[in-house]
């Protein structure tokens with residue numbers, strides 16, 4: 266997908282919400298467990314109920330890998346369903362990959378070609394030759410972990426290297442990579458105030474911002490420090506939407522939660538005018 270198409274969709278839906286498809290058989294409503302493919306049945310119901318309020322879906326690959334072959338099949342069916350019925354919606358494989366060059370190329374083929382995702386999350390630790398193979402793919406996007414939402418982010422990411430915090434090094438060095446116009450970055454909503462400095466280094470790149478909802482981050486704070494003239498934000502919520510109810514009404518309640526966030530986003534978008 267081209268960035269212009271993502272931006273157009275954001276303005277059309279008045280939303281920059283990404284719904285995280287972190288589908289857990291221990292948490293989905295019990296009545297779905299009798300379906301042939303409960304993970305797909307749950308995802309389809311969530312997509313049908315929420316697609317009007319969001320511009321992106323982010324399956325976290327761990328939730329599918331955990332169920333082996335059946336989990337991969339459910340992920341494939343989810344992607345086929347999304348790309349057939351909602352091709353305008355941006356898809357993110359939250360896979361956190363990255364390896365030596367030839368291996369990264371296989372990861373890129375797996376997620377961009379075989380699974381047809383628009384984007385993938387990548388850990389930057391192995392550096393340039395582990396990231397550039399992903400950047401070769403036209404109209405696909407590579408989302409580098411910069412400053413993550415968890416407490417462990419302070420173990421390494423905020424430590425100084427050559428006089429600058431490591432997450433800032435990730436931002437400024439990766440800007441030089443070939444194909445860097447296809448880079449986005451992960452910044453946790455729990456670290457919203459850091460966005461002011463982050464925007465000085467990457468004033469325009471899209472940021473994937475997980476951590477509102479279950480992790481307690483504030484959408485308003487994220488917008489205060491991180492929004493750009495082209496919005497530049499995809500704010501993710503997974504558990505706060507998926508598991509707001511685990512009764513028969515789960516999809517309806519998920520839609521209600523997604524709509525509440527969309528309405529808060531509409532207020533933030535109106536401030537850009």
Ligand SMILES: O=c1ccn([C@@H]2O[C@H](COP(=O)(O)O)[C@@H](O)[C@H]2O)c(=O)[nH]1
Pocket residue numbers: 285287325359412413414415451452453475476477478479480501502503504505
């Ligand atoms: O820094 C990061 C990077 C990724 N994540 C992922 O986003 C979702 C958040 O789920 P919630 O249920 O809304 O908390 C999940 O898939 C994480 O693995 C993150 O939280 N922080």
